[in-house]
Amino acid sequence: MKHAPLNILLIINPISGTNSKRELAGAIEKRVRSMGHTITTSLTTGPGDATRLAKKAVDGGFDAVLACGGDGTVNEIATALIGTDVVLGILPNGSGNGLARHIDIPTDPILALKIIKNGKITDCDYCTVNEIPFFCTFGLGFDAAVSHRFASGRKRGLLAYLKSALNEFISFTPESYRITISNDSINVDAFLIACCNASQYGNNAFIAPTASITDGLIDITIVHSGNALSEVFVGVEMLAGSITKGGLIDTFRTDRLDITRNQAGIAHIDGEPVELPDRLTIKCHHKGLKIFAPTKRSRFRPLFTPAMMFARDCYIRVSNLFSRPI
Secondary structure, three states: OOOOOOEEEEEEOOOOOOOOOOOHHHHHHHHHHHOOOEEEEEEOOOOOHHHHHHHHHHHOOOOEEEEEEOHHHHHHHHHHHOOOOOEEEEEEOOOOEHHHHHHOOOOOOOOOHHHHHHOOEEEEEEEEEOOEEEOOEEEEEHHHHHHHHHHHOOOOOHHHHHHHHHHHHHHOOOEEEEEEEOOEEEEEEEEEEEEEOOOEOEOOOEOOOOOOOOOOOEEEEEEEOOOHHHHHHHHHHHHHOOOOOEOOEEEEEEOEEEEEEOOOEEEEEOOEEEEEOOEEEEEEEEEEEEEEOOOOOOOOOOOHHHHHHHHHHHHHHHHHHHOOOO
16 A cells, blocks of 8 residues: 655664664665655754754654654654654664564664554554653653663663663662552552553563553552562563562552652653652643554563564564664
């Protein structure tokens, strides 16, 4: 089926992830033009640049914006597209690529172009914390501390992230929170609190395996304070996609919640560390963003789905060592 030609803006973050960006723009442009679309390319130069460029695309009559970078780049671009008819396309090229993995987009920007070629557009949810948008996950506690440590380092990639997580784990102290939904409140001492639009942080770490970006709800995962061994086991469950309520874990769904902590501090929004106040309001906004998505998505199955995604990642990495699909 042939789709109507689109006027597309490609935004590339040249410092995202670990892959070389040399010749990438030209390769993407060539393939997009072969689909019958027109394309213009812009490179980001610093924080906030992707949002500025995407806003220009909205004002300039573009039909779609392709985000080539990681979850931070996707967040910046998607923020500018909320509530418009301009469609977001994700060409994953970051360290974690959580939203792309959730949607089942191949973790290679060239291979991901097949999603754009198919042309299926989905109206998906986005969420906000104190009116700041997020599209994958928002978190407090250990994952926020790791994001802060990782962002402060010079190296990128999975190994650098794991090193940051290990170093933070050694010294991390859980915090106290008050969580309110409607008129009901609970007090918790939590290792982490994750508010999820999508199912994973990135790198196939499934913090909310059954989350959906189209159900109008936020999936909340609370990991309570425990001993070192039990907290490590939660990490194993994330990689297996088998986190469920019980033991250290509480899970629930809602379209809005309020969290109060003892003081302002670090949180993360789509993997990027931010300083936020002690009082936080998190909301889900149903079907507020148009996005290119696969025509079919397999049902999530613990162990099997993470294993298949890991195998696909390995195949892509090995294939690119010998012949990158450019």
